[in-house]
Amino acid sequence: MSAQQVETTTRPVDEREIQKSVVIRIRRRERPGAEQRWEEFEIPYRPNLNIISCLMEIRKNPVTRDGKQTTPPAWDMNCLEQVCGICTMVINGRVRQSCSALVDQLDEPITLEPMTKFPNVRDLIVDRSRMFEHLKKVNAWIEIDGSYDLGPGPRMDQDDVSERYAYSRCMTCGCCLEACPQYYEDQYIGPQAIAQVRLMNMHPSGKMTRDERLEGIMGDDGITNCGNAQNCVKVCPMSIPLTKAIYEENRETVVHGLFGWLKW
Amino acid sequence: MATTNGIRIAIVGGGLAGLAAAMKIAEQGHEVDLFSVVPVKRSHSVCAQGGINGAVNTKGEGDSPWKHFDDTVYGGDFLANQPPVKAMCEMAPSIIYLFDRMGVPFSRTTEGLLDFRRFGGTLHHRTAFAGASTGQQLLYALDEQVRRYEVGGQVKKYEGWEMVSLILDDHQVARGLVAMNLQTLELKAFPADAVIMATGGPGLIFGKSTNSMVCTGSAVAACYTQGARYGNGEFIQVHPTSIPGEDKLRLMSESARGEGGRVWVPREKGDARSSSSIPESERWYFLEEKYPAYGNLVPRDIATREIFQVCLDGYGIGGENQVYLDLTHIPAETLDKKLGAILEIYEMFVGDDPRHVPMRIFPGVHYSMGGLWVDYYQRTNIPGLLAAGECDYSIHGANRLGANSLVSCVYGGFIAAPAAIEYAKNIERNGADGSRIYDDEVRRQQEINDQLIRQSGTENQYRIHEEMGKWMTDNVTVVRYNDRLKETDDKLLELIDRYDHISINDSNLWATHALPHARQLYNMLQLARVITLGALNRNESRGAHYKPDFPNRDDEMWLKTTIAEYSGEGPVLSYEPVDISLIEPRKRDYSKGKKQDAAKASAGATTSGLPSKEGAPQVPVEGSEMKPRDLTGPAVWDQNKEEVRDVMRGETETRREQDKSIEDAGGKSDKL
Numbered sequence: 001m002s003a004q005q006v007e008t009t010t011r012p013v014d015e016r017e018i019q020k021s022v023v024i025r026i027r028r029r030e031r032p033g034a035e036q037r038w039e040e041f042e043i044p045y046r047p048n049l050n051i052i053s054c055l056m057e058i059r060k061n062p063v064t065r066d067g068k069q070t071t072p073p074a075w076d077m078n079c080l081e082q083v084c085g086i087c088t089m090v091i092n093g094r095v096r097q098s099c100s101a102l103v104d105q106l107d108e109p110i111t112l113e114p115m116t117k118f119p120n121v122r123d124l125i126v127d128r129s130r131m132f133e134h135l136k137k138v139n140a141w142i143e144i145d146g147s148y149d150l151g152p153g154p155r156m157d158q159d160d161v162s163e164r165y166a167y168s169r170c171m172t173c174g175c176c177l178e179a180c181p182q183y184y185e186d187q188y189i190g191p192q193a194i195a196q197v198r199l200m201n202m203h204p205s206g207k208m209t210r211d212e213r214l215e216g217i218m219g220d221d222g223i224t225n226c227g228n229a230q231n232c233v234k235v236c237p238m239s240i241p242l243t244k245a246i247y248e249e250n251r252e253t254v255v256h257g258l259f260g261w262l263k264w
Numbered sequence: 265m266a267t268t269n270g271i272r273i274a275i276v277g278g279g280l281a282g283l284a285a286a287m288k289i290a291e292q293g294h295e296v297d298l299f300s301v302v303p304v305k306r307s308h309s310v311c312a313q314g315g316i317n318g319a320v321n322t323k324g325e326g327d328s329p330w331k332h333f334d335d336t337v338y339g340g341d342f343l344a345n346q347p348p349v350k351a352m353c354e355m356a357p358s359i360i361y362l363f364d365r366m367g368v369p370f371s372r373t374t375e376g377l378l379d380f381r382r383f384g385g386t387l388h389h390r391t392a393f394a395g396a397s398t399g400q401q402l403l404y405a406l407d408e409q410v411r412r413y414e415v416g417g418q419v420k421k422y423e424g425w426e427m428v429s430l431i432l433d434d435h436q437v438a439r440g441l442v443a444m445n446l447q448t449l450e451l452k453a454f455p456a457d458a459v460i461m462a463t464g465g466p467g468l469i470f471g472k473s474t475n476s477m478v479c480t481g482s483a484v485a486a487c488y489t490q491g492a493r494y495g496n497g498e499f500i501q502v503h504p505t506s507i508p509g510e511d512k513l514r515l516m517s518e519s520a521r522g523e524g525g526r527v528w529v530p531r532e533k534g535d536a537r538s539s540s541s542i543p544e545s546e547r548w549y550f551l552e553e554k555y556p557a558y559g560n561l562v563p564r565d566i567a568t569r570e571i572f573q574v575c576l577d578g579y580g581i582g583g584e585n586q587v588y589l590d591l592t593h594i595p596a597e598t599l600d601k602k603l604g605a606i607l608e609i610y611e612m613f614v615g616d617d618p619r620h621v622p623m624r625i626f627p628g629v630h631y632s633m634g635g636l637w638v639d640y641y642q643r644t645n646i647p648g649l650l651a652a653g654e655c656d657y658s659i660h661g662a663n664r665l666g667a668n669s670l671v672s673c674v675y676g677g678f679i680a681a682p683a684a685i686e687y688a689k690n691i692e693r694n695g696a697d698g699s700r701i702y703d704d705e706v707r708r709q710q711e712i713n714d715q716l717i718r719q720s721g722t723e724n725q726y727r728i729h730e731e732m733g734k735w736m737t738d739n740v741t742v743v744r745y746n747d748r749l750k751e752t753d754d755k756l757l758e759l760i761d762r763y764d765h766i767s768i769n770d771s772n773l774w775a776t777h778a779l780p781h782a783r784q785l786y787n788m789l790q791l792a793r794v795i796t797l798g799a800l801n802r803n804e805s806r807g808a809h810y811k812p813d814f815p816n817r818d819d820e821m822w823l824k825t826t827i828a829e830y831s832g833e834g835p836v837l838s839y840e841p842v843d844i845s846l847i848e849p850r851k852r853d854y855s856k857g858k859k860q861d862a863a864k865a866s867a868g869a870t871t872s873g874l875p876s877k878e879g880a881p882q883v884p885v886e887g888s889e890m891k892p893r894d895l896t897g898p899a900v901w902d903q904n905k906e907e908v909r910d911v912m913r914g915e916t917e918t919r920r921e922q923d924k925s926i927e928d929a930g931g932k933s934d935k936l
Contacts, residue, residue: 031772031774048509048614048615049510050509050613052511053509053510053511056511056726059726061724062769071770071772072769072770072776072777072778074777076302078302078306078477079306079311079476079477080509080511080512081311081514081613082612083310083397084302084306084310084476086302086303099511100612102613102614102615122447122774123775129423132305135411136414136415140411141366141367141409141411141412142365142367142408143412144362144365146291147287147291147362149358149361150361151361152361152364153365155372155376155377156372156376157376158373161369161371161372165369165394165395165401168369168401168404169395169397171305171306171400172303172305172306203367205365205367206367
């Protein structure tokens with residue numbers, strides 16, 4: 001009668017597509033502390049599949065490639081437009097968002113693993129609350145007097161705004177920390193937080209409370225732990241100039257360390 | 265900072281509206297419990313790209329909050345109660361300034377002032393924007409401020425907790441909520457003096473939409489089933505051009521059509537050939553054929569309806585719900601210059617290069633104008649329960665204008681916060697037997713969980729969700745017929761029956777998707793009926809609600825807000841008059857100035873020059889322009905600022921180009 005009776009899968013597919021399938025290996029863990037294990041799944045190929053779509057397909061009917069009924073893999077997802085950062089995982093050995101990882105551009109079998117630098121909750125889910133703690137530690141906010149109407153903010157040069165905009169796109173996905181050889185638990189605060197220090201310190205009002213933020217990156221886990229591997233910029237999905245932030249803030253902390261006491 | 269006097273407000277949802285309310289409450293020295301399914305920084309607000317409206321009038325155009333108000337009411341086809349819309353438009357400039365002070369990297373003019381661009385539904389440069397990710401930037405600014413209060417101990421976040429029900433006392437007063445920990449499935453009661461809902465839209469009811477995966481409307485539906493009224497549910501905005509994905513729909517900016525993109529399908533149904541092997545004569549440029557004057561640049565609502573109809577009739581590419589949006593006839597260099605950023609989005613998610621392969625697009629469910637019924641202080645009919653943002657029905661009437669969603673979220677939060685505090689100050693706390701209601705509600709919710717875990721049946725929850733989405737998308741979006749709406753409701757009833765036979769397919773209940781999804785699904789089915797029956801009842805066409813059998817707006821019968829109330833039998837609908845005390849309803853008429861608009865659009869004015877049912881550029885009607893009569897609303901807009909700020913007269917060519925490149929870069933998410 002109408003299109004409502006047409007199943008979504010009735011699209012005519014050519015021979016090649018019918019025979020083709022996608023093989024996905026998922027590194028699973030039932031719960032924190034449990035052993036990890038690999039499971040392999042095979043789903044029918046369709047054009048324009050991303051990793052999220054594959055996982056959704058597996059979730060509907062979780063049967064492994066060798067026919068064994070299993071539990072559906074668990075993963076995080078939300079915006080699916082690569083702006084929320086939640087669906088980050090390690091795909092074929094590279095950390096990235098699974099929403100923008102297209103099957104057609106990946107070698108098979110595709111391997112999916114949780115990020116390794118954060119506590120593994122289940123399967124592909126990790127707990128990145130540590131990154132939000134970093135933001136607390138470095139006072140990553142502008143100290144406004146109040147949210148009532150105090151008129152316009154300070155005037156700014158578009159060039160400065162553009163630079164700040166680049167840092168402001170950080171979606172706290174954790175790719176930079178996953179790739180950083182120096183980042184491990186509480187050893188090093190990492191590029192994510194340092195870039196936010198840069199973002200706030202560049203702002204005319206933020207500058208006024210710059211020192212507190214600098215202190216946040218001058219402890220034992222501070223900026224000097226950077227080993228200059230430059231992996232962070234390579235994996236950042238938002239192309240944030242993380243090494244530039246580290247360079248600039250390193251300079252600021254040195255100046256602050258040398259002359260900061262003069263203020264007292 | 266004021267010391268706390270013991271008031272504790274629960275806020276559900278950590279997007280723009282929820283964080284705006286949290287900041288205001290914490291600033292007043294009170295305490296906030298903030299619940300969010302995902303870490304708040306990952307809320308759906310990040311998806312808004314276009315910008316935020318506020319009539320700051322820095323372009324010497326004589327813009328004013330009143331004009332913004334008029335545009336919003338007109339764009340919403342007069343279905344919104346006018347006083348809160350007016351209050352929002354008056355507050356809008358100060359909201360933008362506040363975000364500027366909080367460090368949002370808004371784009372600037374050469375003089376270092378905030379820059380504004382034009383958007384659909386207005387003739388004025390009224391939209392402040394931060395690159396092509398304004399929503400993300402605004403959300404982050406609030407996230408940062410709320411984190412400040414979190415460090416200060418006034419805000420406690422419960423991220424990874426999903427609200428499952430309100431706790432109501434014997435007098436139907438909200439006394440808190442029950443939330444579920446999404447890792448442990450623990451159910452816990454959270455007492456609160458007031459509860460503010462800020463959970464966003466219900467896009468997932470339609471299966472795939474432009475919404476994020478948390479946008480189930482589930483918590484709002486829980487409030488509805490517990491007695492909260494739901495307003496104007498049938499008004500669902502559908503964006504004409506989205507990129508169909510297996511997982512979701514992503515918006516494609518209309519600037520693609522503005523730059524000469526052509527929409528077509530194969531003339532033969534189900535033609536399986538690739539686009540390049542279909543000769544020109546076998547392509548059906550249906551928009552150009554049906555609308556020779558405007559061609560592909562027909563108003564958005566018409567484009568949406570035509571594309572939808574063509575696919576419903578079976579002409580979609582390969583029988584699927586897709587049509588071609590073809591740019592391949594335009595030189596690649598031109599495309600790169602004008603549409604670079606949006607083409608990259610398409611490439612990233614589709615993998616095809618739209619410079620050489622036609623894009624595949626389809627209209628996508630985008631926004632719900634309807635939501636929880638609230639009064640002018642964002643209070644629902646349940647004492648102690650408030651709502652703000654997309655989950656309330658109050659601002660956008662029958663249709664939302666682009667770049668108005670962000671401002672309405674913040675406005676809603678800013679009104680709800682003091683209203684909740686005021687309410688909390690005056691309420692009597694529960695007596696000694698108060699804890700009973702908390703225990704009872706947790707037990708009730710635990711039984712629902714236990715039942716779901718225990719039951720085994722042959723139905724699959726994800727397939728029921730898919731079916732619901734397909735029926736809703738096919739019959740309750742762009743074009744609505746009463747017989748199909750009736751059939752859809754019957755289908756929903758069938759799905760509700762089948763829901764009783766689902767079995768949770770995950771034996772590992774730690775951090776499982778399956779149980780929370782099952783609970784969301786039940787709630788979505790309830791809300792789907794509200795949307796469907798609201799549409800069935802409303803025999804007229806208004807804004808996003810279009811019935812070919814009733815093609816005209818009917819103010820006499822239907823200038824009314826739809827109110828749905830839950831009953832065991834299904835939604836009970838009633839209607840209340842719309843407050844039109846400030847602007848008299850007038851017909852939305854595009855017969856004038858069309859030529860001019862078409863010329864503008866073809867000259868590359870992208871989307872803003874398009875006349876559109878949902879957001880047409882309007883010529884201010886002589887005499888309709890009035891000074892606000894009353895500035896003593898919740899926010900007082902400082903009239904003197906206009907003189908100080910009115911320094912930019914005329915635009916330089918560079919700025920205009922800048923505008924344009926950013927428009928091209930984004931403008932996707934927040935427009936219709």
